[in-house]
Amino acid sequence: MIEVQDLTKTYGPVTAVDHVSFTVNRGEILGFLGPNGAGKTTTMRMLTGYMPATSGTARIAGFDVFNDSLDVRRHIGYLPEVPPLYTDMSVETYLDFVARIKSVPPEKRAERVADALVKANIVDKRTELIKRLSRGYKQRVGLAQALVHDPDVIILDEPTVGLDPKQIIEVRNLIKGLAGSHTIILSTHILPEVSMTCDRVVIINKGKIVAVDTPQNLTAQLKGGQKIRLEVQAPQQPLQDLLTHIAGTSRVDVGTVRADGHTTATVEAAPGQDIRSQIAARIVEKGWALYELHGISLSLEDIFLELTTEDAAHSKELD
Amino acid sequence: MQNFYAIFRKEMGHYFVSPIAYVVVGLFLILCAFFFNVYLTSAIQESMTMEIQSMRFGMPQEFDVPGQVMRAFFGVLSLFTLFFLPMLTMGVYAEERKRGTMELLMTSPITEAQIVLGKFFASLSLFAIMLLPTASYLAYMYFRSEPRPPWGMLLAGYVGVLLLGGSLLALGSFISSLTENQLIASVLTFACFLMIWVLDLGRNAEGVAGTVLQYLSVIRHYDDFTRGIIDTSGLIYYASFICLFIFLTVRSVDSMRWRRA
Numbered sequence: 001m002i003e004v005q006d007l008t009k010t011y012g013p014v015t016a017v018d019h020v021s022f023t024v025n026r027g028e029i030l031g032f033l034g035p036n037g038a039g040k041t042t043t044m045r046m047l048t049g050y051m052p053a054t055s056g057t058a059r060i061a062g063f064d065v066f067n068d069s070l071d072v073r074r075h076i077g078y079l080p081e082v083p084p085l086y087t088d089m090s091v092e093t094y095l096d097f098v099a100r101i102k103s104v105p106p107e108k109r110a111e112r113v114a115d116a117l118v119k120a121n122i123v124d125k126r127t128e129l130i131k132r133l134s135r136g137y138k139q140r141v142g143l144a145q146a147l148v149h150d151p152d153v154i155i156l157d158e159p160t161v162g163l164d165p166k167q168i169i170e171v172r173n174l175i176k177g178l179a180g181s182h183t184i185i186l187s188t189h190i191l192p193e194v195s196m197t198c199d200r201v202v203i204i205n206k207g208k209i210v211a212v213d214t215p216q217n218l219t220a221q222l223k224g225g226q227k228i229r230l231e232v233q234a235p236q237q238p239l240q241d242l243l244t245h246i247a248g249t250s251r252v253d254v255g256t257v258r259a260d261g262h263t264t265a266t267v268e269a270a271p272g273q274d275i276r277s278q279i280a281a282r283i284v285e286k287g288w289a290l291y292e293l294h295g296i297s298l299s300l301e302d303i304f305l306e307l308t309t310e311d312a313a314h315s316k317e318l319d
Numbered sequence: 320m321q322n323f324y325a326i327f328r329k330e331m332g333h334y335f336v337s338p339i340a341y342v343v344v345g346l347f348l349i350l351c352a353f354f355f356n357v358y359l360t361s362a363i364q365e366s367m368t369m370e371i372q373s374m375r376f377g378m379p380q381e382f383d384v385p386g387q388v389m390r391a392f393f394g395v396l397s398l399f400t401l402f403f404l405p406m407l408t409m410g411v412y413a414e415e416r417k418r419g420t421m422e423l424l425m426t427s428p429i430t431e432a433q434i435v436l437g438k439f440f441a442s443l444s445l446f447a448i449m450l451l452p453t454a455s456y457l458a459y460m461y462f463r464s465e466p467r468p469p470w471g472m473l474l475a476g477y478v479g480v481l482l483l484g485g486s487l488l489a490l491g492s493f494i495s496s497l498t499e500n501q502l503i504a505s506v507l508t509f510a511c512f513l514m515i516w517v518l519d520l521g522r523n524a525e526g527v528a529g530t531v532l533q534y535l536s537v538i539r540h541y542d543d544f545t546r547g548i549i550d551t552s553g554l555i556y557y558a559s560f561i562c563l564f565i566f567l568t569v570r571s572v573d574s575m576r577w578r579r580a
Contacts, residue, residue: 048426051576074428084423086329088336100325101427145423
């Protein structure tokens with residue numbers, strides 16, 4: 001549905017997006033993950049035809065975003081970072097206007113507007129002026145605007161910004177509900193969002209793609225180095241010695257003894273080894289009381305930090 | 320066409336839900352009414368004085384009250400357009416850019432020309448709505464005059480104001496498309512309008528320069544209309560002026576894609 005090939009955007013000497021390539025299949029939700037200023041918004045703006053690419057091509061629904069811009073725009077719904085709202089209009093008037101400029105046929109307009117209101121869950125606010133709405137509602141009006149013409153491709157730039165936790169869950173469910181019939185690209189810097197909503201993730205940093213995979217695979221990739229958290233009633237130094245001598249530990253980090261005599265420790269295991277049973281056995285052998293032992297699988301957050309900071313360190317070396 | 324109409328409708332709605340239209344139209348009408356009253360009273364007084372003089376000296380003289388009032392009134396009308404129209408056009412693009420709604424328009428399946436034309440005709444319509452009540456002043460005078468002045472003269476005057484207004488609106492919209500700041504847009508527009516006015520002073524210059532300036536002057540063509548003359552050269556002049564700035568606005572809106580950082 002979406003094919004991006006070597007998309008590049010430079011602003012004078014600054015390269016905002018650097019040879020980005022990826023594809024999105026029909027009905028898929030693609031998460032665009034990256035720190036602020038990584039080039040997410042610029043990539044999306046190039047896809048929507050808002051700005052031309054410096055080089056490279058992108059095709060949406062078979063149309064080139066530059067040469068067949070109008071056809072592409074007919075097929076996409078786009079929620080920019082700042083929802084593009086006419087604040088002195090009422091919600092309904094606004095959506096009607098958007099339906100008009102998105103060339104929804106007149107006889108279908110009322111129906112489409114009503115549908116978008118329901119989907120974004122703002123039916124009870126439809127006669128209200130947009131400027132009187134709270135930030136969360138404004139965001140949802142922006143979302144309704146992206147859906148009003150029932151586009152094949154929906155591009156959402158940070159759709160959950162400014163929403164409260166309950167609204168975030170609603171919006172995520174809405175997005176998941178849209179998948180299948182719509183192809184969705186959403187950008188975010190909130191990691192759990194990606195693992196919860198997206199089929200595939202593109203991690204982008206400093207304009208370059210650093211990883212493309214499913215959230216599960218990305219997590220599995222780094223799962224090799226398992227982390228184990230312990231809480232034992234034991235003195236600090238002996239615990240440290242014991243843990244370091246267990247075969248397969250790569251890093252041991254023992255905290256100080258707390259007032260109740262408990263000590264917490266984090267152990268990192270070498271890839272591919274499960275040393276949890278060994279640790280438990282050794283501690284029991286010593287006659288210490290074991291209060292807690294659990295493995296922490298690396299979250300997407302760790303992967304993200306690892307990928308993006310590694311890159312930063314690497315580029316520093318180059319300088 | 321549907322897209323053009325959508326933009327047009329949105330713009331008209333915008334003028335009337337925001338206080339702009341009411342303030343601009345209201346002030347404009349108050350000033351017009353005041354000046355019309357002043358011109359009419361002074362013209363009637365003058366004609367009375369002349370009548371008394373002609374009785375005393377036995378030289379009957381004709382004094383064209385409606386004609387004089389109309390010329391003076393259309394003169395002052397053109398001056399008001401100079402002051403009020405920058406307020407109508409200052410936000411046309413600047414505000415859209417500031418609010419981020421330009422991003423919506425430019426990622427929708429509509430062309431830049433549709434956006435620009437929709438906005439231009441909306442502002443021109445608002446200007447026409449602004450002028451409409453002033454026609455009642457002139458209609459009052461028209462029906463009270465004996466003999467009645469030629470109605471074509473009135474019509475020509477309004478055609479002239481609309482064309483002059485249209486030119487200034489096209490120029491003002493173009494300036495608004497260049498900046499994100501409404502204040503800068505309005506000040507720049509006003510300065511440009513003034514310069515166009517000042518250009519008119521040069522038309523008495525000798526030789527080729529004077530002739531060229533005479534052809535370029537917005538006011539000279541307008542004067543013809545207020546005298547009741549609908550001159551083709553005037554029509555062509557204003558039409559080209561409007562087309563030129565609409566074209567430039569379309570290019571400027573299009574170029575936003577390229578110069579955005």
